Amino acid sequence: MDTNGAFRLPTNEIKREKLQVAYKRDSLFGQLQLKEASMAIVGLGYVGLPLALHMASKYRVVGFDINSNKIFKLLDHIDPSNELSEVDFIGKDIRFSFKENDLSQSKFYIIAVPTPIDKYKKPNLEPLKAATAMVADNLKKGDCVVFESTVFPGCTEEVCVPILERISRLKLNKDFSVGYSPERINPGDKNHTFTKIKKIVSGSNDIALDLITNIYESVVEAGVHRAENIKVAEAAKVVENIQRDVNIGLMNELSQVFNALNINTDAVLKAAGSKWNFHNYFPGLVGGHCIGVDPYYLIDRAKKFNIKTQLLEQVRKTNEGMVEYIVNTIIKNVWPNHLKTKWKVLIKGITFKENVSDIRNSKVIDIIKQLRKHDFDVVVEDPCANALEVMRYYNLPLLNEVTKDDGKFDVIVMAVDHNQFHEIKELDSMLTQRGFLFDIRGTFKHLVSNKKYLTL
Known part of the structure; x- marks a missing residue:
């Protein structure tokens, strides 16, 4: 008996299988799935490292950071931020590097570098511009670049895309595509981790949006939200942190009033919290890289359009x-x-x-x-x-x-x-x-x- 023959597929099934493989290889998503192409995560901090490791559970990944000391630690499975354990590195198809040449073979790039403010409370886009220029040096036809760094609405298309086009000499939506998927990492939170937080995705065209959606959906259990366009996705991220800034600012101002009146603020909030639609926020310091920084990006952007942001500025003044x-x-x-x-x-x-x-x-x-x-x-x-x-x-x-x-x-x-x-x-x-x-x-x-x- 020909036992091998018992496991042969019918001719029509063989043709269908070949067509599916051919389709996969013809698309960037398929190439990434088959590991015929790799993706690169640029910036391996709070945002980039967990992103890179989760992507490396499905895809071939290059984890890139300009900090060589950080890379040496990551090679030993040590997270400098102490957010991830050695176990999180096991079984992941990832290569860590601080050498720019290692970006050249990738076709899908995710940039997750810091976007701080300067001493004048103005957006400091230098790390983002430098990372974008580095990717542009390695950009090829058919590639896609996704940004996760928090920015003002319009930054991706008005600041980053021109850098990509100028250095690569390629044209957006003709030779390459871009997208924006704002990070939602909450340092220190062991419950709301990367895979459990719904991801916002956006793209420069429908093909890019489908690609970015498929990639993030494959690793994020909570799923994705497809934003109408890139600016909407950028604005959504800023609003997330501004909302918290405003609410904490309100609590900080109320606490000062109640303390002057010799009223226990915590007791007041517990009493008010007995109503079903009361939102619980608490007074305190507002530091870190998000809530105390992101509002300035929208404030600065609004000023360029002669829009007054009195509430946002007053909240920042209160919290500072x-x-x-x-x-x-x-x-x-x-x-x-x-x-x-x-x-x-x-x-x-x-x-x-x-x-x-x-x-x-x-x-x-x-x-x-x-x-x-x-x-x-x-x-x-x-x-x-x-x-x-x-x-x-x-x-x-x-x-x-x-x-x-x-x-x-x-x-x-x-x-x-x-x-x-x-x-x-x-x-x-x-x-x-x-x-x-x-x-x-x-x-x-x-x-x-x-x-x-x-x-x-």
Whole structure:
């Protein structure tokens, strides 16, 4: 018996199979699926690294970053941001590189570099422009470039596309296509991870939109939302963070009013929150790379069209002013103890948000600087931050843990809501006789029973 013959497909099935393979090979999506072409992720930070690793579970990926030290760590399966574990690297078809030549073989590019602001609160597009130029040097006919970096509406088509066309000497939608799919990474959040957050996608034409949709749909369990056009996708990302900025700003302003009226803000919010349609936001510091940065991109863009953004600018002023408000509150509460000449303050937490190691754009740093200007002796503790990085960035010594052996403090500021801090039993014993606890987030009241407790 011819056993091989028992497994042969009918002639019509063979033809259909060949046609399907031929179709796949004729499309960029098919080439990526068959790993006949690779994709490149440019920028391997909070956004780019998880994106690259998830894409590498389905496709052949080049993970690129200009930081060679970061690449060496990634080659050892170490995430410099401490967001991913060694397990996340296992079984992924990815090659990490800091050499630009390694981008040349890719046909699908995703750019995920930072888009910060400068000292004048203006958009700093230099990292994005440099990354775009690098991709343009390697761009070929039939390629597609997707941007994930947060920008103002119109940036992709008005800033990035001209760079791609000028350097590559190719034409958009004739020789190559582009798309925009804003990142939605939330550092420190182990529940809302990359695959569980719906992805917005957009493209410069219908073919590009289908391609980008298919690629993201293949790795994002939550699915995708196809935006009407690239500008809509760009605007949606900015709005996501502006909405949070506005709501936190409202809470910050209300907390100042209620504190002046001797009303507990947390109690007010709990009472208001009993209504079904009340949105729970809380007062606090607004730092980091998104909420405290992205509004300036839309503010700057609006000014170019002579549009006033009074609300957005006032909210930014309110949230930026919380540092001064906190410092002034601390000063007012230590001032009656006028016999002391040197106040000792313990700051617990220095990262820009809870449960992350990133110290960049942290508003806690501004609190420390202002307290030092007022001659406070400041000690800083953070179990998540890296002491060497804190010294390098801010010339500030950092302790991993402060104990009773380090003496007593006049003020303890719970600046960041790290999970490790919730393991603390009490802080009364670490405070001087008239010492007090200032809890920015309002989650550590249980740590003091015989000392003054302050919060926003």
